[in-house]
Amino acid sequence: xEEKKTSIIPRAALIKAWLIWETFPQTCYNYERMMGQVVAxxxxxxxxxxxxxxPEKRKEVMRREIEFFNVHIEFGACxxxxxxxxEEKKSMGEDIPAEFITNLKTSLMGPLAGMGDTIWQGVVxxxxxxxxxxxxxxxxxxxxxxxIYAVVIVAAAYALSYWNFMxxxxxxxxxxxxxxxxxxxxxxxxxxxxxxCMVMGGLVVNYVKAVCGIQIVSSTTTYNVQESFxxxxxxxILPLGMTMLVYYLMSKKRWSxxxxxxxxVVIGIVGGLTGILAY
Amino acid sequence: MDxxxxxxxxxxxxxxxxxxxxxxxxxxxxxxxxxxxxxxxxLILGDPIQGAVIGGTINLVYLGFMSAGGxxxxxxxxxxxxxxxxxxxxxxxAETALALAVPIGILGTIVWAGRMTLDSFFVHIxxxxxxxxxxxxxWRANVLFPQIMCFCMTAIPCALAAYFGSAYIQxxxxxxxxxxxxxxxxxxGLMPALGIAITLQYIFKGESKVFLFAGFxxxxxxxxxxxxxxxxxxxxxxxxxxxxxxMEAKAVTANGAAYDDEDxxxxx
Numbered sequence: 001x002e003e004k005k006t007s008i009i010p011r012a013a014l015i016k017a018w019l020i021w022e023t024f025p026q027t028c029y030n031y032e033r034m035m036g037q038v039v040a041x042x043x044x045x046x047x048x049x050x051x052x053x054x055p056e057k058r059k060e061v062m063r064r065e066i067e068f069f070n071v072h073i074e075f076g077a078c079x080x081x082x083x084x085x086x087e088e089k090k091s092m093g094e095d096i097p098a099e100f101i102t103n104l105k106t107s108l109m110g111p112l113a114g115m116g117d118t119i120w121q122g123v124v125x126x127x128x129x130x131x132x133x134x135x136x137x138x139x140x141x142x143x144x145x146x147x148i149y150a151v152v153i154v155a156a157a158y159a160l161s162y163w164n165f166m167x168x169x170x171x172x173x174x175x176x177x178x179x180x181x182x183x184x185x186x187x188x189x190x191x192x193x194x195x196x197c198m199v200m201g202g203l204v205v206n207y208v209k210a211v212c213g214i215q216i217v218s219s220t221t222t223y224n225v226q227e228s229f230x231x232x233x234x235x236x237i238l239p240l241g242m243t244m245l246v247y248y249l250m251s252k253k254r255w256s257x258x259x260x261x262x263x264x265v266v267i268g269i270v271g272g273l274t275g276i277l278a279y
Numbered sequence: 280m281d282x283x284x285x286x287x288x289x290x291x292x293x294x295x296x297x298x299x300x301x302x303x304x305x306x307x308x309x310x311x312x313x314x315x316x317x318x319x320x321x322l323i324l325g326d327p328i329q330g331a332v333i334g335g336t337i338n339l340v341y342l343g344f345m346s347a348g349g350x351x352x353x354x355x356x357x358x359x360x361x362x363x364x365x366x367x368x369x370x371x372x373a374e375t376a377l378a379l380a381v382p383i384g385i386l387g388t389i390v391w392a393g394r395m396t397l398d399s400f401f402v403h404i405x406x407x408x409x410x411x412x413x414x415x416x417x418w419r420a421n422v423l424f425p426q427i428m429c430f431c432m433t434a435i436p437c438a439l440a441a442y443f444g445s446a447y448i449q450x451x452x453x454x455x456x457x458x459x460x461x462x463x464x465x466x467x468g469l470m471p472a473l474g475i476a477i478t479l480q481y482i483f484k485g486e487s488k489v490f491l492f493a494g495f496x497x498x499x500x501x502x503x504x505x506x507x508x509x510x511x512x513x514x515x516x517x518x519x520x521x522x523x524x525x526m527e528a529k530a531v532t533a534n535g536a537a538y539d540d541e542d543x544x545x546x547x
Binding site: 020024025026027028029030031032033036037038040041043044047048055058059062063066073117118121122123125126127129130131132133134135136137138140141142143145146147149150153154157183187190191192193194195196197198199200201202203204205206207208209210211234235236239240242243245246247250251256257258260261264265267268269271272273277278279 | 300301302307308309310312314315317318327328329331332334335336338339342343344345346352353374378381382385394395396397398399401402405406409410412414415417418420421422424425426429458461462463464465466467468469470471472473474475476477478479480481482483484486487488490491492493494495496497498499503504505506508509511512513515516517519520523524
């Protein structure tokens with residue numbers, strides 16, 4: 001068998017494809033195909049290097065790549081790299097069934113979206129935001145927290161998705177499966193959760209405000225419940241209780257965010273009118 | 280400041296469009312967050328610092344808000360832009376601005392659901408391009424057309440709301456006095472519990488639970504700023520993961536021989 005070229009897509013086209021994916025993933029987000037169209041947009045950057053003399057085959061690739069697709073943008077970038085690598089190999093004559101590519105994409109979509117949303121939107125963004133909001137509100141206020149947040153998150157998103165995209169392209173599907181099964185990721189999630197929980201504990205103290213306004217007036221003294229009782233037990237115990245109540249209602253009773261907002265409004269109105277809560 | 284000019288209102292509308300249109304470098308992870316779009320709104324209205332502080336406070340509610348699987352629990356971009364604009368024009372404090380911004384954010388989800396539905400139309404344009412083999416035109420269906428539609432759906436209503444809303448802010452402020460203002464401030468003070476609770480749903484699990492209370496007590500009694508607390512939290516997490524994985528490794532070597540046979544069978 002003659003020596004085959006390992007790659008027919010130039011690096012510049014590959015980088016262009018990645019840039020399209022990272023830059024326009026949700027410009028046309030829709031209920032019907034979710035991100036499917038972005039994948040087709042991305043493939044339009046490299047399609048002309050595949051099946052040079054067979055337009056029908058090219059069309060087949062595009063048809064199957066515009067199908068339903070939805071994943072976390074940065075964590076799922078490896079799937080796109082992998083899909084490009086598979087389509088490239090298929091066009092070079094390797095026997096890869098078209099269904100295999102589609103099935104692999106859809107089966108990797110779920111785990112990577114779940115993990116990506118948890119780590120990215122559940123840990124990285126909240127911690128970075130918490131620290132940057134605190135920075136912005138320190139002293140008499142400044143813009144640095146907002147600037148630092150924006151720069152860091154955009155840089156992190158582009159770096160992570162580039163690395164991940166190229167990893168998927170070079171290493172292929174087995175490597176992605178392998179990575180998903182290894183313990184590294186669980187350790188990462190465990191560590192991130194611990195850090196996140198500690199920062200959230202600090203956030204409760206700094207930013208959730210709940211003050212009891214009840215004053216018991218006797219003939220000689222005024223007994224302030226907040227100062228004389230609650231603060232003596234533990235300062236900020238009401239904010240912690242409130243946070244845990246909301247957490248309990250959302251995770252155990254499956255309350256939606258809108259319902260919680262309604263509850264907070266009711267608590268605020270009742271507490272404010274009766275004087276149980278003060279500001 | 281008592282009035283927004285037409286130019287400022289239009290700029291506010293454009294910021295909201297950029298924030299939710301998910302365009303390059305802005306949007307999704309950055310400008311959509313009230314901390315960032317609040318600062319830009321403040322810049323437009325001549326007070327970026329106040330904008331960042333108010334936007335940051337509004338952002339506390341949306342810390343861990345997730346847009347997963349195409350759902351959007353609240354439109355934090357609209358809450359950030361309009362909440363900050365009204366607060367600066369009306370001279371509101373951050374907590375009152377927050378209480379005002381949250382219902383605006385709920386209104387914004389209508390825009391999101393409308394876009395997600397109407398965007399499906401453009402996918403069929405892209406299907407058409409593919410059938411004709413005009414792959415270099417797909418970008419129009421993916422970026423150009425939906426963004427023109429998105430601009431009409433977001434920038435125009437937001438600019439109108441900023442312009443006319445701020446004209447009435449004085450009237451709203453007159454209502455916001457005494458008891459009503461106190462109630463707004465109480466609600467604004469409680470609201471961040473929601474943002475924290477949503478974040479906790481993803482990370483308050485198993486072994487990490489106890490660290491919430493550790494962080495709480497550390498913050499109560501030390502008064503450290505969050506940046507320092509974050510660094511301590513990072514170190515604690517690293518140490519904990521290292522120690523537990525060392526223990527796991529030891530447990531595996533101790534039981535290694537017993538498990539070997541089973542592993543071989545699985546491989547077959």
